Amino acid sequence: MDINALLDFALVATNGGLGKASRASGRSKATLSRRISDLEEQLGVRLIERSARGLKLTEAGELLMARTEGPINEVAEAMTATRDGLSKPRGRLRVASPVLFSQLAMGRIAAEFCAAHPEVTLEVMAEDRMVDLVEEQIDVAIRVNPSPVSGLVGRCFAKDRLVVVAAPAIPVPPPGVAKAVPSVVFSTFKPTHWTLDGGRLVLEPIPRITLSSFLMIRDAAVAGAGAALIPQSIAGEQLARGELVQWGTISNVEVALWVLHTSRRLPAPKVRAFVDFMCKRYPEQVLALQG
Template sequence: MHEVADAVAAARDGLATPRGRLRIAAPLLFSQLALGRIAARFLASYPEVQIEAVAEDRLVNLVDEHFDVAIRINPSKDSALVGRCFAKDRLVLAAAPSIQMPKGDRDKPFPVPAVVTPSYRDGDIWSVRNGQFTIEPRPVLRLSSLLMVRDAIVDGAGAAMLPQSIIGSLLEKGELVSWGIAGDEVELWVLHTSRRLQSPKVRAFVDFMCKQYPNGSFTIPIR
């Protein structure tokens, strides 16, 4: 019914101007790193839209909870939602230069001190370089925030698997060293509930998100 009301309002206004409240659900890390600036830029282009963004990692129900769009990482392919991939990221195994890079292999993982998140399970093995290089994490810290993990390994606590987007500048400055890329690229999508009744504000936001990352890589906006 919200989509029908938006469609009727858009038809009445000539389909020209995005307006009204736009509710956005986004993962916590993406929200902390990028969504504030993106929302401000969008508002500058579309001043008649009022943005309400909710940052949390659970999968919200767009219809039941009255969200217009959601930012999701590697969304399920059987999802009823539609949308576009606007950027990609990748996981990097990294550590401070003071941590010696091991010389393990796939058959004999090398134990190293590690900073992990709650998703880590005892016995997990980290593999990089297409499986040719493996390590056995020995957790020394368990932290719930990837930004905390980043700060901990910069200070030499151990190695960690982190998105390239949040450590790229530290790798360039030599404060962290990459031990290799892990797995496939991570896709970031902007999703909505219906292509047929897509309102001007939703259509404008989807297009705007894709223009923020013209090279397809997720990078943190420069201050």
């Protein structure tokens, strides 16, 4: 059996059509179609049904894909690793990162990573949505508290905490039953209580201003608009200068940042290099952002 024909079949099946497979691989649709036809001829079965609405795997095609997808991926990755060099990161690396982390950290990270790996071209997309790494041809994603069932693997490189802060002029409520406090809240805010330091202080936030960015919320808090719940990593400078006072830390909530890639036994050298770089950049896993 022609291994190249099998690779092309997997490419078309994974991308859901000849057009997407052609754009993903840079190979012509005619070549991909011919390879699949050759494979069907060798096996004596039809693998893909062709219609005006696109392509669909037959039962035989689904069986072949299920049985060969893992080995085929390993073969393709091994060939890529051999071509690119077993330890030399090179080529284009596409990274999806949350908007806030991108704005405050990814510019410096990108510059430092490319200086360390001059044969890598880095493309960073600031996205808060859950990007599909395979469908959108993204190599690495940085995510906050990712779902364990996402099908991705990687490492936690930094941790953060959620804290309630306010300008010094706003008095800190005394401990006890829930205290209503004027607050600046995120756009997804729903009525709730902020329980701080294991129950030492319980607050009932009363929204005065609703904003869609933690940076805007922080700046509004500095201006005295009310208490605010924000990541501690973006308030370090304001706390140090006395522009904000930290009232407490949200109990039992950990914010973990992970660098993730598709579940593969042989990740590309550029992917391994980026994962290692992110973990070494935050050796104590303490996140501190400037902005």
